[in-house]
Amino acid sequence: MSEAPIVSKPDVFIIADNILSPLGATTAVNFEQLKAGASGVKVHHQPSLSAQPVAASLFEANTQWAFALQGTYTKYEQLLIGSVNEALQHCTIDITGPETILIICSTKGNISLLEQEPHRPNLQQRVALHTSGRLVQQHFGFVNEPLIVSNACISGVLGILTGMRLLQSGKYRQAVVTGADEVSRFVVTGFQSFQALSSEQCKPFDKARNGLNLGEGAGTIVLSTQRQQEDDVRVTGGTTSNDANHISGPSRTGQELGFAISEAVRVAGIGPQDISLISAHGTATPYNDEMEASAIGIAGLSQAPLFSLKPNYGHTLGAAGLIETVAAIRCLQENVILPSLGFEAQGTTQPLNVNTRLTAAPLRHALKTASGFGGCNAALVLSK
CATH class of the missing domain: 3.40.47.10 (Thiolase/Chalcone synthase)
Structure with missing residues (x-):
């Protein structure tokens, strides 16, 4: 009996990306900040988040997004749209074609609406991750239904792996993988219940570490089986x-x-x-x-x-x-x-x-x- 032939898998390149965070709205700005040792973590006194001060990296309340949106989008959806929009400026792909898939990663999505909105019949549907997915899909004109990845704190990495495997399978040629989360009272109180938050800037792997900081932001990676730049x-x-x-x-x-x-x-x-x-x-x-x-x-x-x-x-x-x-x-x-x-x-x-x-x-x-x-x-x- 002959052995099955080995099928080679195509290379998967990262042809564009974006970081949208309190440190900046582009990857270039964020990376310069990281090289300079900058941090977005500050101690915030916001009763809407917690009765106690919280050390976190948050967008300023008056943040003006550098893109115009038509329609009603939540902060979470604006983060997704803004990050994808900026990443797409750095590559040439047809997002309206059948060979491109949108993958959206999040742990909490619009969960903050449960705190902010009156309980009405359609609130459950509005909070659902797939609702936000369709809004982002429609905003950009993706023809394929978006894939939602929500698996706790590995969601972003799992989204990239999922995109890689879909491209290697030959089902798609490009994948736009994006993810976002915001800091809300729901999120803060959840981590407080575990006594997992630090009252100051956190210290990973250090002997004096005493907990984490929360942060909000968005990231996007565009995957393709076709290299676009020499350093992809x-x-x-x-x-x-x-x-x-x-x-x-x-x-x-x-x-x-x-x-x-x-x-x-x-x-x-x-x-x-x-x-x-x-x-x-x-x-x-x-x-x-x-x-x-x-x-x-x-x-x-x-x-x-x-x-x-x-x-x-x-x-x-x-x-x-x-x-x-x-x-x-x-x-x-x-x-x-x-x-x-x-x-x-x-x-x-x-x-x-x-x-x-x-x-x-x-x-x-x-x-x-x-x-x-x-x-x-x-x-x-x-x-x-």
């Missing part, structure tokens, strides 16, 4: 896993995220020694950082330079995987490793090579990790 970065590997441990507590061993990392590296066709940098999930909570450090050690990557952007952006939930992946892309293109703000002393059982200053280095492959409630994990490899 490829998505070369990725895997997901689940701890099956606890609804909110991470794995006690890190083995499941460690598996996802190792498998992502294997799928990319490289070895652990080839990873030039890690953009970690790094929430700065005691248990998540300990688990992630163990996982990185299990995968043989404890010596790879690592940083977390949570002190810069806060935890942007469904947008985090996209925003942080875009930053990793720019690191590869500019051959720089970003600093992990607030880190002073090793705070995990497994030591890590946490980068504390902007560092120039020849880079080839980057790893992005993510974990979330429900035990979900994801790892993604980006390559020049």
Whole structure:
């Protein structure tokens, strides 16, 4: 019996991207801010969010979006539209054709409407993630029904992996992957109930870490099987896993995220020694950082330079995987490793090579990790 032929999968390129955050409305502005060590995290006294002060990265109340919208869109939908709109300015694809899919990632979407709007018969439909998806689809004229990805805090990375697999299957040639979340009272009180919030700028992997910061923003990545620029970065590997441990507590061993990392590296066709940098999930909570450090050690990557952007952006939930992946892309293109703000002393059982200053280095492959409630994990490899 003859063996089945090996079918080669097409390369998947990242041909355009955007970060829309309190640090700026374009990737270029955001990356300059990151290289300068800037942070959007501030202590806010907003009774609408919390009776206690909250350290978070929030848009100013009077933020004026640099795009005109016709119709009624929520803040969440404006973030999605604004980010996609800016990313599309940097590539030439036919979003109205059948070969392009829109993928939208979020954890909470329009959940804030439950706080702000009177309870009326159609409120449940308005809050639904697929409602926002259709509004964004119609705004731009995508012909395919959008795919909604909502899997806790790995949503952004999972959206990229989903787009990669759809393109490799031959079903589509382009995928516009976007994600957004806003900080609302619902989100703040949820994390407060876990006693997971820090009252100051967070310190991922540091001995003195005491919790995370929340943030709001949006990110977009345009994937294509056709390279458009010489320095377009490829998505070369990725895997997901689940701890099956606890609804909110991470794995006690890190083995499941460690598996996802190792498998992502294997799928990319490289070895652990080839990873030039890690953009970690790094929430700065005691248990998540300990688990992630163990996982990185299990995968043989404890010596790879690592940083977390949570002190810069806060935890942007469904947008985090996209925003942080875009930053990793720019690191590869500019051959720089970003600093992990607030880190002073090793705070995990497994030591890590946490980068504390902007560092120039020849880079080839980057790893992005993510974990979330429900035990979900994801790892993604980006390559020049």
